[in-house]
Each structure stands twice: as C-alpha cells, then as structure tokens.
Amino acid sequence: MSRELDHLALQAIRGRLNRREFLGRAAALGLAFPAASQLLSSTALAQTPKKGGDLVCGLVGGESTNSLDPGSWLSQVPQIFGKCWGETLVYAAPQGSAPTPMLAESWQPSDDVKQWTFKIRKGVTFHNGKSLTPDDVLATYKRHSDPAAKSGALGVMGNIDSMKVDGENLVIALKSADADLPLLLSDYHLVIQPNGGIDKPDAGIGTGPYEVKENEPGVRHCASKYANHWRTDVGFVDSVEILVMNDNTARMSALQSGQVHIVNRVEPKTVALLAKSPGVVIERVPSKGHYVFIMHCNTAPFDNNDLRTALKLAIDREALIKQILQGYATPGNDFPISSAYPYFPSDIPQRAYDPDEAKHYYQKSGHSGPIQLKTSEVAFPGAVDSAVLYQQQAAKAGIQIDVQR
Secondary structure, three states: OHHHHHHHHHHHHOOOOOHHHHHHHHHHOOOOHHHHHHHHHHHHHHOOOOOOOEEEEEEOOOOOOOOOOHHHOOOHHHHHHHHHHOOOOEEEOOOOOOEEEOOEEEEEEOOOOOEEEEEEOOOOEOOOOOEOOHHHHHHHHHHHHOHHHOOOOOOHHHHEEEEEEEOOEEEEEEOOOOOOHHHHOOOOOOOOOHHHHOOOOOOOOOOOOEEEEEEEOOOEEEEEEOOOOOOOOOOOOOEEEEEEOOOHHHHHHHHHHOOOOEEOOOOHHHHHHHHOOOOOOOOOOOOOOOOOOOOOOOOOOOOOHHHHHHHHHOOOHHHHHHHOOOOOOOOOOOOOOOOOOOOOOOOOOOOOOOHHHHHHHHHHHOOOOOEEEEOOOOOOOOHHHHHHHHHHHHHOOOOOEEEEO
16 A cells, blocks of 8 residues: 555656545545645655766667767667757657747747747857857758758758848748747757757767767767756756666666666566566656557558558557557557647547458458568567457458568
C-alpha cells in the first residue's frame, strides 16, 4: 500500500491528480486526512529540485554513425544529448502544449500570416564565448534550407520564401500563410549554431545549459554545466553522461545496480517487475513515438489502396495493446500523430478492427497469395509477437500473412 500511496502523491505533485482526488484515493486506501496531507507535503518537499551531482543515463537509440550535426539526428541518443548542449528559437513542451519562447523572446505575424518577425533574445552566449545574434539564426536556417546540407528539417523549411535580419529581429516571409510557423521552428534539428554551423556543423557548440566534453558515438556522450547559461531554471546537475545501451537486459541491469540513474524504453513485459526494484520509479508519459508495420505505397502490392485498406481493418489494435504492450500504449490511427503533438486531430474517427469489412476490401483488391511481413525485435518491443498476433487476426478476414523474422 505504501508504494501505491507514494505513487499517488507523486501524481498529485506533478499535476496529474488534484488535491481532492488525491485525498479521496488516499482515504479509500485507509489513510486518514491528516496523514494524507502530511504525505503530500513531504512528497512536495522531496520533489524540490536540488543542484549538484552527476546524472548518468543508460539509453537505447545510439549508433557509431551518429554525429553532432543537428541536421543528421534521427535516433533518440543524439536528440537527447542535443537538448543538453543546443537550443532552438522556439520550444514545444511535452504533452502537446503550445510553442513557447526560447532563443526568440517573442514573435509577431503579419495580418495575412505570411510574414513573421522573431525578436532574438539578448544576453545569450555560445559555448565558445561568442554572443548570439540574429545573423547566427539566419545562417542556421539558411543551412537547413539548403538541400545539399541533407538536413532532417528540410521539409519544415520548404514553405519559407525569404529571410532577412532587421535590427534585433529575424523576419521570415512565407510562400503561403501558416499560423503554425513558431511550432515548426521548434523542430529538434533546428539547433541554433554560431554562423549557422556552416563552418563545422558537427562542432557541438550551442547555447544550451551544458557544453560538450566527450563524444564517442555509439558508446558515450558527456557534457558539463555551462557557467554562462542565460537561464537559472534548468540544468541543475553538474554533468550529464549518456551511456549507449541498446541491449534491453543490460540497460535494466544497469538501472537496478545503480550504474545509471535513468533509462528509456522499458520493455512493457518487464515494467511491473522493474517497478518493484528499490528506488526505481516508472514514469508513464505521452510519447511522440509510434509503432508500425510499414507498407510502401509506391511498391506492389501495397500500391493498391483497397489492399492497404483491408490490412488496416484486419488489425485489432486494442488486442495488440492489451496482450503485447501490457496496456502501455494507445491505439494508432494509421498516421504518426498522437495526442502528444500540439493540434492533434482528435475529430478523426478511430479505425477499428472489422474482419468482414477487411475481407470485402481484400476481395476487391484482387490480390491473392500470402503477404510478407518482415520484422524483428529491433523494430519495437514485442514486434515479433505483435506480427504473429496480427497474422491470426488477419486470417479471420481471409488474409494470409507470412511473418518473416
């Protein structure tokens, strides 16, 4: 019961339960009002951030080919390490919140929303001692707009018609109106670098709360507190070390033994067991990640829309979540946008499992013979088991799926 009460208190402190809800649930567990109030107060005190110490993380999602060039970031480790040393003009907080100022103090659109003026923050320095200027922002955006740079943010920049510096401001003119430009500029690739990173995009020099000290792609990344950072409400620890641990067993063992303080991507089937370990807290938060079985729409047989529709209707998402992911997920809807994103389209009806309708579209497609589904546990936790379950679900619609591991 103690662990459950502690968990409820943490939920209340983090705003996921209001005080009334916490006291009600505590009472249901047999805790009197005075004791519940004292528990809430002591938990709040314990959760007050303290400065100092060294944070060690064991994370999956790092490769030997990783680079400090923000335009190249694809996996979790370079993205997470990048947030230690780099900052963007705009920040989009977790759980789908609106864009908030970071290196831009403010922004203002024109009446037709085709021109945006961003006021660049003063008093910010890069880790090499150079002061941030609007020219650095302009150069950064120009680099990511250049196809030759092969930036992952190239698509984000596609609607920009022109950019210029106007005093303390960066002025961006768009080809077509876009009310979401500030949100787009929070893209994690768009880390502002000195002279845009044109000279050396992988130098690892930014304006973040930590500066890069060691960078061993696929092995470890280290950063130490930057003394001249412009904010006082972030960067509480003295150093951050990220150990690349792509093996799930090694990652969980490192956490349980105290070798690391934080791990990511806990296997759903091991969550309950790991939660019983002393000192381990499981955080369940909305994610922008999504698990898919990919159909290349420009490649046969998936260039047939009726076949794709049949396959979408032949998968029982709720069963996959319950049986494979142990409830640690929400149903996808055949697009990679979840409620963790701002402006999530909640009005789109959720596609449901319908073997009869799937059979109709399958027959309409004219396809016959098995459909190959190649997967492995590297794809996502429980990928192989999910594929086998999908195979069984699709069979009820007369669709034969050949699972290849």
